[in-house]
Amino acid sequence: MSMTKIPIFTYHSHKVLGNSYETNDHIALHDDLRMIHAEGFLIIPLSWAVGWYLGRRKEPSPRCVAITFDDGCDLDWIDYEHPQYGPTESFKTILLGFKAEAGDKQPYIHASSFVIGSPVARKFINHEAFQGDDLLNDHWWKDADHSGIFKIYNHSWDHNHPAVRTVCQKDNIKGSFDNMDTFEECQCEVKQAGEYIGEKIHPAWPDLFAYPYGSSSTYIRGKYFPQFLDHHRILAAFGASGGYLTEDSFRWNLPRFVCSASPPAGWRTAAELREILYEAE
Incomplete structure:
Protein backbone atom coordinates (compact mmCIF):
# COMPACT_ATOMS: atom_id res chain seq x y z
CA MET A 1 0.00 0.00 0.00
CA SER A 2 1.25 3.48 -0.88
CA MET A 3 2.56 5.53 2.03
CA THR A 4 2.39 8.81 0.13
CA LYS A 5 1.53 11.78 2.40
CA ILE A 6 1.10 15.12 0.65
CA PRO A 7 0.94 18.31 2.73
CA ILE A 8 -1.27 20.97 1.16
CA PHE A 9 -0.46 24.46 2.43
CA THR A 10 -2.95 27.35 2.53
CA TYR A 11 -2.29 31.10 2.65
CA HIS A 12 -4.44 34.25 2.66
CA SER A 13 -3.05 37.22 0.73
CA HIS A 14 -5.20 39.71 2.65
CA LYS A 15 -3.29 38.81 5.81
CA VAL A 16 -0.90 41.76 5.93
CA LEU A 17 -0.82 42.72 9.60
CA GLY A 18 2.86 43.57 9.87
CA ASN A 19 6.24 42.92 8.29
CA SER A 20 7.15 39.64 9.97
CA TYR A 21 6.66 35.96 9.19
CA GLU A 22 4.00 35.64 11.85
CA THR A 23 1.98 38.66 10.73
CA ASN A 24 2.28 38.62 6.94
CA ASP A 25 1.40 35.68 4.69
CA HIS A 26 3.43 37.19 1.84
CA ILE A 27 6.60 37.03 3.90
CA ALA A 28 5.63 33.55 5.07
CA LEU A 29 5.06 32.31 1.51
CA HIS A 30 8.36 33.79 0.32
CA ASP A 31 10.29 32.04 3.09
CA ASP A 32 8.29 28.81 3.04
CA LEU A 33 8.88 28.18 -0.66
CA ARG A 34 12.59 28.25 -0.02
CA MET A 35 12.35 25.98 3.01
CA ILE A 36 10.21 23.50 1.10
CA HIS A 37 12.81 23.48 -1.67
CA ALA A 38 15.76 23.20 0.73
CA GLU A 39 14.13 20.21 2.42
CA GLY A 40 13.95 18.43 -0.92
CA PHE A 41 10.22 18.68 -1.64
CA LEU A 42 8.79 19.21 -5.10
CA ILE A 43 5.94 21.72 -5.48
CA ILE A 44 3.22 20.31 -7.73
CA PRO A 45 -0.19 21.56 -8.92
CA LEU A 46 -3.07 20.78 -6.59
CA SER A 47 -4.86 19.11 -9.51
CA TRP A 48 -2.02 16.58 -9.78
CA ALA A 49 -2.38 15.67 -6.11
CA VAL A 50 -6.14 15.27 -6.52
CA GLY A 51 -5.66 13.31 -9.73
CA TRP A 52 -3.38 10.87 -7.91
CA TYR A 53 -5.83 10.59 -5.01
CA LEU A 54 -8.68 9.79 -7.43
CA GLY A 55 -6.58 7.19 -9.23
CA ARG A 56 -6.34 9.24 -12.41
CA ARG A 57 -2.62 10.01 -12.27
CA LYS A 58 0.41 7.99 -11.35
CA GLU A 59 1.84 8.41 -7.88
CA PRO A 60 3.69 11.73 -7.58
CA SER A 61 7.13 12.24 -6.12
CA PRO A 62 7.23 10.77 -2.60
CA ARG A 63 8.31 14.21 -1.36
CA CYS A 64 5.87 16.75 -2.77
CA VAL A 65 3.57 19.54 -1.60
CA ALA A 66 0.77 21.65 -3.08
CA ILE A 67 0.08 25.34 -2.46
CA THR A 68 -3.38 26.94 -2.15
CA PHE A 69 -4.72 30.43 -1.50
CA ASP A 70 -8.17 31.19 -0.06
CA ASP A 71 -10.70 33.99 -0.65
CA GLY A 72 -9.37 35.33 -3.96
CA CYS A 73 -8.05 38.65 -2.72
CA ASP A 74 -6.46 40.71 -5.52
CA LEU A 75 -3.14 40.41 -3.69
CA ASP A 76 -3.01 36.81 -4.89
CA TRP A 77 -2.19 38.23 -8.32
CA ILE A 78 -1.57 41.98 -8.10
CA ASP A 79 1.21 43.83 -6.27
CA TYR A 80 -0.14 46.26 -3.69
CA GLU A 81 0.95 49.40 -1.89
CA HIS A 82 -0.26 48.74 1.64
CA PRO A 83 -1.27 51.98 3.39
CA GLN A 84 0.50 50.96 6.60
CA TYR A 85 3.14 48.37 5.65
CA GLY A 86 4.25 49.61 2.26
CA PRO A 87 4.99 47.74 -0.98
CA THR A 88 3.60 44.20 -0.88
CA GLU A 89 4.57 41.69 -3.54
CA SER A 90 1.63 39.63 -4.74
CA PHE A 91 1.65 35.88 -4.35
CA LYS A 92 2.14 35.72 -8.13
CA THR A 93 5.27 37.88 -7.95
CA ILE A 94 6.61 35.74 -5.09
CA LEU A 95 5.97 32.54 -7.06
CA LEU A 96 7.63 33.91 -10.19
CA GLY A 97 10.64 35.08 -8.20
CA PHE A 98 11.02 31.66 -6.66
CA LYS A 99 10.53 29.98 -10.05
CA ALA A 100 13.37 32.05 -11.52
CA GLU A 101 15.57 31.27 -8.53
CA ALA A 102 14.91 27.52 -8.42
CA GLY A 103 14.96 26.98 -12.18
CA ASP A 104 14.60 23.43 -13.41
CA LYS A 105 14.90 22.08 -9.87
CA GLN A 106 11.26 23.13 -9.37
CA PRO A 107 9.77 22.59 -12.84
CA TYR A 108 6.12 22.42 -11.74
CA ILE A 109 5.81 25.46 -9.45
CA HIS A 110 2.11 26.20 -9.18
CA ALA A 129 -13.70 43.40 6.30
CA PHE A 130 -11.23 45.39 4.17
CA GLN A 131 -12.23 48.87 5.37
CA GLY A 132 -13.54 49.83 1.95
CA ASP A 133 -10.47 48.83 -0.06
CA ASP A 134 -11.48 47.32 -3.40
CA LEU A 135 -9.51 44.08 -3.08
CA LEU A 136 -11.90 41.33 -4.20
CA ASN A 137 -12.19 41.69 -7.96
CA ASP A 138 -12.55 39.10 -10.70
CA HIS A 139 -10.88 40.85 -13.66
CA TRP A 140 -7.63 38.95 -13.04
CA TRP A 141 -9.08 35.46 -12.72
CA LYS A 142 -8.82 34.47 -16.38
CA ASP A 143 -5.24 35.71 -16.76
CA ALA A 144 -4.31 33.83 -13.60
CA ASP A 145 -6.07 30.63 -14.62
CA HIS A 146 -4.40 30.64 -18.03
CA SER A 147 -0.96 31.66 -16.77
CA GLY A 148 0.49 28.21 -16.18
CA ILE A 149 1.35 28.94 -12.54
CA PHE A 150 -2.17 29.47 -11.14
CA LYS A 151 -5.57 27.81 -11.25
CA ILE A 152 -8.82 29.39 -10.10
CA TYR A 153 -11.23 27.26 -8.07
CA ASN A 154 -14.50 27.55 -6.13
CA HIS A 155 -14.70 29.00 -2.61
CA SER A 156 -18.51 29.34 -2.58
CA TRP A 157 -20.94 32.03 -3.67
CA ASP A 158 -20.91 34.31 -0.62
CA HIS A 159 -18.56 32.64 1.93
CA ASN A 160 -21.56 32.78 4.28
CA HIS A 161 -19.72 35.88 5.45
CA PRO A 162 -21.13 38.04 8.26
CA ALA A 163 -20.57 41.17 6.16
CA VAL A 164 -22.95 40.00 3.43
CA ARG A 165 -26.52 41.24 3.89
CA THR A 166 -28.35 38.17 2.54
CA VAL A 167 -26.61 34.81 2.14
CA CYS A 168 -27.56 31.42 0.73
CA GLN A 169 -28.11 29.91 4.17
CA LYS A 170 -31.88 29.49 4.52
CA ASP A 171 -32.16 31.31 7.87
CA ASN A 172 -29.50 33.89 6.99
CA ILE A 173 -27.29 32.49 9.77
CA LYS A 174 -23.73 33.47 8.91
CA GLY A 175 -20.15 32.83 9.94
CA SER A 176 -19.81 29.09 9.38
CA PHE A 177 -20.34 26.51 6.65
CA ASP A 178 -21.56 23.72 8.90
CA ASN A 179 -25.19 24.88 8.57
CA MET A 180 -25.68 24.15 4.85
CA ASP A 181 -28.30 21.46 5.30
CA THR A 182 -30.42 21.53 2.15
CA PHE A 183 -29.99 20.91 -1.56
CA GLU A 184 -31.08 24.47 -2.34
CA GLU A 185 -28.50 26.04 -0.03
CA CYS A 186 -25.72 23.91 -1.49
CA GLN A 187 -26.78 24.63 -5.06
CA CYS A 188 -26.69 28.33 -4.22
CA GLU A 189 -23.24 28.17 -2.66
CA VAL A 190 -21.57 25.63 -4.96
CA LYS A 191 -23.26 25.39 -8.35
CA GLN A 192 -24.12 29.08 -8.65
CA ALA A 193 -20.55 30.03 -7.75
CA GLY A 194 -19.14 27.45 -10.15
CA GLU A 195 -21.19 28.79 -13.03
CA TYR A 196 -20.13 32.39 -12.37
CA ILE A 197 -16.46 31.53 -11.92
CA GLY A 198 -16.60 29.22 -14.93
CA GLU A 199 -17.84 32.09 -17.12
CA LYS A 200 -14.91 34.22 -16.00
CA ILE A 201 -12.24 31.57 -16.71
CA HIS A 202 -13.87 29.88 -19.73
CA PRO A 203 -13.12 27.38 -21.20
CA ALA A 204 -11.74 26.14 -17.86
CA TRP A 205 -14.06 24.96 -15.08
CA PRO A 206 -13.48 25.36 -11.30
CA ASP A 207 -13.77 21.68 -10.40
CA LEU A 208 -12.29 21.84 -6.89
CA PHE A 209 -14.01 23.39 -3.87
CA ALA A 210 -12.68 24.72 -0.56
CA TYR A 211 -15.10 25.16 2.35
CA PRO A 212 -15.21 28.68 3.78
CA TYR A 213 -13.82 28.64 7.32
CA GLY A 214 -12.75 25.04 6.63
CA SER A 215 -16.08 23.90 8.09
CA SER A 216 -18.77 21.81 6.43
CA SER A 217 -22.11 20.24 7.25
CA THR A 218 -22.84 16.53 7.33
CA TYR A 219 -25.29 17.12 4.48
CA ILE A 220 -22.87 18.80 2.09
CA ARG A 221 -20.10 16.27 2.80
CA GLY A 243 -3.45 16.55 8.09
CA TYR A 244 -1.95 15.03 4.98
CA LEU A 245 -3.57 14.00 1.74
CA THR A 246 -3.30 10.21 1.55
CA GLU A 247 -5.12 7.55 -0.40
CA ASP A 248 -7.31 7.06 2.70
CA SER A 249 -8.44 10.70 2.92
CA PHE A 250 -12.16 11.50 2.61
CA ARG A 251 -12.89 12.92 -0.84
CA TRP A 252 -15.33 15.56 0.33
CA ASN A 253 -13.19 16.93 3.17
CA LEU A 254 -9.59 16.62 2.02
CA PRO A 255 -7.08 18.03 4.52
CA ARG A 256 -5.01 21.19 4.33
CA PHE A 257 -2.64 23.00 6.68
CA VAL A 258 -3.26 26.74 7.16
CA CYS A 259 -0.59 29.38 7.64
CA SER A 260 -0.97 31.09 11.05
CA ALA A 261 -3.27 28.39 12.45
CA SER A 262 -2.15 26.57 15.58
CA PRO A 263 -1.04 22.95 15.17
CA PRO A 264 -2.42 20.52 14.19
CA ALA A 265 -4.54 22.70 11.87
CA GLY A 266 -1.53 24.59 10.57
CA TRP A 267 1.71 26.31 11.48
CA ARG A 268 2.76 29.67 12.91
CA THR A 269 6.54 29.52 12.63
CA ALA A 270 9.19 28.17 10.29
CA ALA A 271 10.00 25.50 12.87
CA GLU A 272 6.39 24.28 12.88
CA LEU A 273 6.36 24.14 9.09
CA ARG A 274 9.56 22.12 9.11
CA GLU A 275 7.93 19.66 11.49
CA ILE A 276 5.03 19.19 9.06
CA LEU A 277 7.51 18.47 6.28
CA TYR A 278 9.44 15.99 8.41
CA GLU A 279 6.26 14.12 9.26
CA ALA A 280 5.45 13.78 5.55
CA GLU A 281 8.54 11.65 4.92
Missing part, protein backbone atom coordinates in the same frame (compact mmCIF):
# COMPACT_ATOMS: atom_id res chain seq x y z
CA ALA A 111 -0.61 27.45 -6.83
CA SER A 112 -4.40 27.29 -6.68
CA SER A 113 -6.61 30.21 -5.68
CA PHE A 114 -10.10 29.53 -4.27
CA VAL A 115 -12.26 32.57 -5.02
CA ILE A 116 -15.65 33.89 -3.87
CA GLY A 117 -18.16 34.00 -6.72
CA SER A 118 -20.76 36.64 -5.90
CA PRO A 119 -19.79 40.20 -6.93
CA VAL A 120 -22.32 41.56 -4.43
CA ALA A 121 -20.89 39.49 -1.57
CA ARG A 122 -17.39 40.62 -2.47
CA LYS A 123 -18.47 44.27 -2.32
CA PHE A 124 -19.93 43.80 1.16
CA ILE A 125 -16.76 42.04 2.33
CA ASN A 126 -14.60 44.79 0.81
CA HIS A 127 -16.58 47.42 2.69
CA GLU A 128 -16.66 45.78 6.12
CA GLY A 222 -22.23 13.17 2.99
CA LYS A 223 -25.03 13.77 0.52
CA TYR A 224 -24.77 16.84 -1.71
CA PHE A 225 -21.25 16.37 -3.01
CA PRO A 226 -21.25 12.57 -3.43
CA GLN A 227 -24.82 12.23 -4.75
CA PHE A 228 -25.19 15.24 -7.06
CA LEU A 229 -22.00 15.15 -9.12
CA ASP A 230 -23.82 16.06 -12.33
CA HIS A 231 -25.18 19.21 -10.70
CA HIS A 232 -22.03 20.70 -9.20
CA ARG A 233 -19.26 19.10 -11.32
CA ILE A 234 -16.84 19.20 -8.40
CA LEU A 235 -14.12 16.54 -8.20
CA ALA A 236 -13.17 17.01 -4.54
CA ALA A 237 -13.62 19.42 -1.63
CA PHE A 238 -11.12 20.68 0.94
CA GLY A 239 -11.31 21.52 4.61
CA ALA A 240 -8.71 23.29 6.73
CA SER A 241 -8.17 21.27 9.89
CA GLY A 242 -4.68 19.95 9.17
Whole structure:
Protein backbone atom coordinates (compact mmCIF):
# COMPACT_ATOMS: atom_id res chain seq x y z
CA MET A 1 0.00 0.00 0.00
CA SER A 2 1.25 3.48 -0.88
CA MET A 3 2.56 5.53 2.03
CA THR A 4 2.39 8.81 0.13
CA LYS A 5 1.53 11.78 2.40
CA ILE A 6 1.10 15.12 0.65
CA PRO A 7 0.94 18.31 2.73
CA ILE A 8 -1.27 20.97 1.16
CA PHE A 9 -0.46 24.46 2.43
CA THR A 10 -2.95 27.35 2.53
CA TYR A 11 -2.29 31.10 2.65
CA HIS A 12 -4.44 34.25 2.66
CA SER A 13 -3.05 37.22 0.73
CA HIS A 14 -5.20 39.71 2.65
CA LYS A 15 -3.29 38.81 5.81
CA VAL A 16 -0.90 41.76 5.93
CA LEU A 17 -0.82 42.72 9.60
CA GLY A 18 2.86 43.57 9.87
CA ASN A 19 6.24 42.92 8.29
CA SER A 20 7.15 39.64 9.97
CA TYR A 21 6.66 35.96 9.19
CA GLU A 22 4.00 35.64 11.85
CA THR A 23 1.98 38.66 10.73
CA ASN A 24 2.28 38.62 6.94
CA ASP A 25 1.40 35.68 4.69
CA HIS A 26 3.43 37.19 1.84
CA ILE A 27 6.60 37.03 3.90
CA ALA A 28 5.63 33.55 5.07
CA LEU A 29 5.06 32.31 1.51
CA HIS A 30 8.36 33.79 0.32
CA ASP A 31 10.29 32.04 3.09
CA ASP A 32 8.29 28.81 3.04
CA LEU A 33 8.88 28.18 -0.66
CA ARG A 34 12.59 28.25 -0.02
CA MET A 35 12.35 25.98 3.01
CA ILE A 36 10.21 23.50 1.10
CA HIS A 37 12.81 23.48 -1.67
CA ALA A 38 15.76 23.20 0.73
CA GLU A 39 14.13 20.21 2.42
CA GLY A 40 13.95 18.43 -0.92
CA PHE A 41 10.22 18.68 -1.64
CA LEU A 42 8.79 19.21 -5.10
CA ILE A 43 5.94 21.72 -5.48
CA ILE A 44 3.22 20.31 -7.73
CA PRO A 45 -0.19 21.56 -8.92
CA LEU A 46 -3.07 20.78 -6.59
CA SER A 47 -4.86 19.11 -9.51
CA TRP A 48 -2.02 16.58 -9.78
CA ALA A 49 -2.38 15.67 -6.11
CA VAL A 50 -6.14 15.27 -6.52
CA GLY A 51 -5.66 13.31 -9.73
CA TRP A 52 -3.38 10.87 -7.91
CA TYR A 53 -5.83 10.59 -5.01
CA LEU A 54 -8.68 9.79 -7.43
CA GLY A 55 -6.58 7.19 -9.23
CA ARG A 56 -6.34 9.24 -12.41
CA ARG A 57 -2.62 10.01 -12.27
CA LYS A 58 0.41 7.99 -11.35
CA GLU A 59 1.84 8.41 -7.88
CA PRO A 60 3.69 11.73 -7.58
CA SER A 61 7.13 12.24 -6.12
CA PRO A 62 7.23 10.77 -2.60
CA ARG A 63 8.31 14.21 -1.36
CA CYS A 64 5.87 16.75 -2.77
CA VAL A 65 3.57 19.54 -1.60
CA ALA A 66 0.77 21.65 -3.08
CA ILE A 67 0.08 25.34 -2.46
CA THR A 68 -3.38 26.94 -2.15
CA PHE A 69 -4.72 30.43 -1.50
CA ASP A 70 -8.17 31.19 -0.06
CA ASP A 71 -10.70 33.99 -0.65
CA GLY A 72 -9.37 35.33 -3.96
CA CYS A 73 -8.05 38.65 -2.72
CA ASP A 74 -6.46 40.71 -5.52
CA LEU A 75 -3.14 40.41 -3.69
CA ASP A 76 -3.01 36.81 -4.89
CA TRP A 77 -2.19 38.23 -8.32
CA ILE A 78 -1.57 41.98 -8.10
CA ASP A 79 1.21 43.83 -6.27
CA TYR A 80 -0.14 46.26 -3.69
CA GLU A 81 0.95 49.40 -1.89
CA HIS A 82 -0.26 48.74 1.64
CA PRO A 83 -1.27 51.98 3.39
CA GLN A 84 0.50 50.96 6.60
CA TYR A 85 3.14 48.37 5.65
CA GLY A 86 4.25 49.61 2.26
CA PRO A 87 4.99 47.74 -0.98
CA THR A 88 3.60 44.20 -0.88
CA GLU A 89 4.57 41.69 -3.54
CA SER A 90 1.63 39.63 -4.74
CA PHE A 91 1.65 35.88 -4.35
CA LYS A 92 2.14 35.72 -8.13
CA THR A 93 5.27 37.88 -7.95
CA ILE A 94 6.61 35.74 -5.09
CA LEU A 95 5.97 32.54 -7.06
CA LEU A 96 7.63 33.91 -10.19
CA GLY A 97 10.64 35.08 -8.20
CA PHE A 98 11.02 31.66 -6.66
CA LYS A 99 10.53 29.98 -10.05
CA ALA A 100 13.37 32.05 -11.52
CA GLU A 101 15.57 31.27 -8.53
CA ALA A 102 14.91 27.52 -8.42
CA GLY A 103 14.96 26.98 -12.18
CA ASP A 104 14.60 23.43 -13.41
CA LYS A 105 14.90 22.08 -9.87
CA GLN A 106 11.26 23.13 -9.37
CA PRO A 107 9.77 22.59 -12.84
CA TYR A 108 6.12 22.42 -11.74
CA ILE A 109 5.81 25.46 -9.45
CA HIS A 110 2.11 26.20 -9.18
CA ALA A 111 -0.61 27.45 -6.83
CA SER A 112 -4.40 27.29 -6.68
CA SER A 113 -6.61 30.21 -5.68
CA PHE A 114 -10.10 29.53 -4.27
CA VAL A 115 -12.26 32.57 -5.02
CA ILE A 116 -15.65 33.89 -3.87
CA GLY A 117 -18.16 34.00 -6.72
CA SER A 118 -20.76 36.64 -5.90
CA PRO A 119 -19.79 40.20 -6.93
CA VAL A 120 -22.32 41.56 -4.43
CA ALA A 121 -20.89 39.49 -1.57
CA ARG A 122 -17.39 40.62 -2.47
CA LYS A 123 -18.47 44.27 -2.32
CA PHE A 124 -19.93 43.80 1.16
CA ILE A 125 -16.76 42.04 2.33
CA ASN A 126 -14.60 44.79 0.81
CA HIS A 127 -16.58 47.42 2.69
CA GLU A 128 -16.66 45.78 6.12
CA ALA A 129 -13.70 43.40 6.30
CA PHE A 130 -11.23 45.39 4.17
CA GLN A 131 -12.23 48.87 5.37
CA GLY A 132 -13.54 49.83 1.95
CA ASP A 133 -10.47 48.83 -0.06
CA ASP A 134 -11.48 47.32 -3.40
CA LEU A 135 -9.51 44.08 -3.08
CA LEU A 136 -11.90 41.33 -4.20
CA ASN A 137 -12.19 41.69 -7.96
CA ASP A 138 -12.55 39.10 -10.70
CA HIS A 139 -10.88 40.85 -13.66
CA TRP A 140 -7.63 38.95 -13.04
CA TRP A 141 -9.08 35.46 -12.72
CA LYS A 142 -8.82 34.47 -16.38
CA ASP A 143 -5.24 35.71 -16.76
CA ALA A 144 -4.31 33.83 -13.60
CA ASP A 145 -6.07 30.63 -14.62
CA HIS A 146 -4.40 30.64 -18.03
CA SER A 147 -0.96 31.66 -16.77
CA GLY A 148 0.49 28.21 -16.18
CA ILE A 149 1.35 28.94 -12.54
CA PHE A 150 -2.17 29.47 -11.14
CA LYS A 151 -5.57 27.81 -11.25
CA ILE A 152 -8.82 29.39 -10.10
CA TYR A 153 -11.23 27.26 -8.07
CA ASN A 154 -14.50 27.55 -6.13
CA HIS A 155 -14.70 29.00 -2.61
CA SER A 156 -18.51 29.34 -2.58
CA TRP A 157 -20.94 32.03 -3.67
CA ASP A 158 -20.91 34.31 -0.62
CA HIS A 159 -18.56 32.64 1.93
CA ASN A 160 -21.56 32.78 4.28
CA HIS A 161 -19.72 35.88 5.45
CA PRO A 162 -21.13 38.04 8.26
CA ALA A 163 -20.57 41.17 6.16
CA VAL A 164 -22.95 40.00 3.43
CA ARG A 165 -26.52 41.24 3.89
CA THR A 166 -28.35 38.17 2.54
CA VAL A 167 -26.61 34.81 2.14
CA CYS A 168 -27.56 31.42 0.73
CA GLN A 169 -28.11 29.91 4.17
CA LYS A 170 -31.88 29.49 4.52
CA ASP A 171 -32.16 31.31 7.87
CA ASN A 172 -29.50 33.89 6.99
CA ILE A 173 -27.29 32.49 9.77
CA LYS A 174 -23.73 33.47 8.91
CA GLY A 175 -20.15 32.83 9.94
CA SER A 176 -19.81 29.09 9.38
CA PHE A 177 -20.34 26.51 6.65
CA ASP A 178 -21.56 23.72 8.90
CA ASN A 179 -25.19 24.88 8.57
CA MET A 180 -25.68 24.15 4.85
CA ASP A 181 -28.30 21.46 5.30
CA THR A 182 -30.42 21.53 2.15
CA PHE A 183 -29.99 20.91 -1.56
CA GLU A 184 -31.08 24.47 -2.34
CA GLU A 185 -28.50 26.04 -0.03
CA CYS A 186 -25.72 23.91 -1.49
CA GLN A 187 -26.78 24.63 -5.06
CA CYS A 188 -26.69 28.33 -4.22
CA GLU A 189 -23.24 28.17 -2.66
CA VAL A 190 -21.57 25.63 -4.96
CA LYS A 191 -23.26 25.39 -8.35
CA GLN A 192 -24.12 29.08 -8.65
CA ALA A 193 -20.55 30.03 -7.75
CA GLY A 194 -19.14 27.45 -10.15
CA GLU A 195 -21.19 28.79 -13.03
CA TYR A 196 -20.13 32.39 -12.37
CA ILE A 197 -16.46 31.53 -11.92
CA GLY A 198 -16.60 29.22 -14.93
CA GLU A 199 -17.84 32.09 -17.12
CA LYS A 200 -14.91 34.22 -16.00
CA ILE A 201 -12.24 31.57 -16.71
CA HIS A 202 -13.87 29.88 -19.73
CA PRO A 203 -13.12 27.38 -21.20
CA ALA A 204 -11.74 26.14 -17.86
CA TRP A 205 -14.06 24.96 -15.08
CA PRO A 206 -13.48 25.36 -11.30
CA ASP A 207 -13.77 21.68 -10.40
CA LEU A 208 -12.29 21.84 -6.89
CA PHE A 209 -14.01 23.39 -3.87
CA ALA A 210 -12.68 24.72 -0.56
CA TYR A 211 -15.10 25.16 2.35
CA PRO A 212 -15.21 28.68 3.78
CA TYR A 213 -13.82 28.64 7.32
CA GLY A 214 -12.75 25.04 6.63
CA SER A 215 -16.08 23.90 8.09
CA SER A 216 -18.77 21.81 6.43
CA SER A 217 -22.11 20.24 7.25
CA THR A 218 -22.84 16.53 7.33
CA TYR A 219 -25.29 17.12 4.48
CA ILE A 220 -22.87 18.80 2.09
CA ARG A 221 -20.10 16.27 2.80
CA GLY A 222 -22.23 13.17 2.99
CA LYS A 223 -25.03 13.77 0.52
CA TYR A 224 -24.77 16.84 -1.71
CA PHE A 225 -21.25 16.37 -3.01
CA PRO A 226 -21.25 12.57 -3.43
CA GLN A 227 -24.82 12.23 -4.75
CA PHE A 228 -25.19 15.24 -7.06
CA LEU A 229 -22.00 15.15 -9.12
CA ASP A 230 -23.82 16.06 -12.33
CA HIS A 231 -25.18 19.21 -10.70
CA HIS A 232 -22.03 20.70 -9.20
CA ARG A 233 -19.26 19.10 -11.32
CA ILE A 234 -16.84 19.20 -8.40
CA LEU A 235 -14.12 16.54 -8.20
CA ALA A 236 -13.17 17.01 -4.54
CA ALA A 237 -13.62 19.42 -1.63
CA PHE A 238 -11.12 20.68 0.94
CA GLY A 239 -11.31 21.52 4.61
CA ALA A 240 -8.71 23.29 6.73
CA SER A 241 -8.17 21.27 9.89
CA GLY A 242 -4.68 19.95 9.17
CA GLY A 243 -3.45 16.55 8.09
CA TYR A 244 -1.95 15.03 4.98
CA LEU A 245 -3.57 14.00 1.74
CA THR A 246 -3.30 10.21 1.55
CA GLU A 247 -5.12 7.55 -0.40
CA ASP A 248 -7.31 7.06 2.70
CA SER A 249 -8.44 10.70 2.92
CA PHE A 250 -12.16 11.50 2.61
CA ARG A 251 -12.89 12.92 -0.84
CA TRP A 252 -15.33 15.56 0.33
CA ASN A 253 -13.19 16.93 3.17
CA LEU A 254 -9.59 16.62 2.02
CA PRO A 255 -7.08 18.03 4.52
CA ARG A 256 -5.01 21.19 4.33
CA PHE A 257 -2.64 23.00 6.68
CA VAL A 258 -3.26 26.74 7.16
CA CYS A 259 -0.59 29.38 7.64
CA SER A 260 -0.97 31.09 11.05
CA ALA A 261 -3.27 28.39 12.45
CA SER A 262 -2.15 26.57 15.58
CA PRO A 263 -1.04 22.95 15.17
CA PRO A 264 -2.42 20.52 14.19
CA ALA A 265 -4.54 22.70 11.87
CA GLY A 266 -1.53 24.59 10.57
CA TRP A 267 1.71 26.31 11.48
CA ARG A 268 2.76 29.67 12.91
CA THR A 269 6.54 29.52 12.63
CA ALA A 270 9.19 28.17 10.29
CA ALA A 271 10.00 25.50 12.87
CA GLU A 272 6.39 24.28 12.88
CA LEU A 273 6.36 24.14 9.09
CA ARG A 274 9.56 22.12 9.11
CA GLU A 275 7.93 19.66 11.49
CA ILE A 276 5.03 19.19 9.06
CA LEU A 277 7.51 18.47 6.28
CA TYR A 278 9.44 15.99 8.41
CA GLU A 279 6.26 14.12 9.26
CA ALA A 280 5.45 13.78 5.55
CA GLU A 281 8.54 11.65 4.92
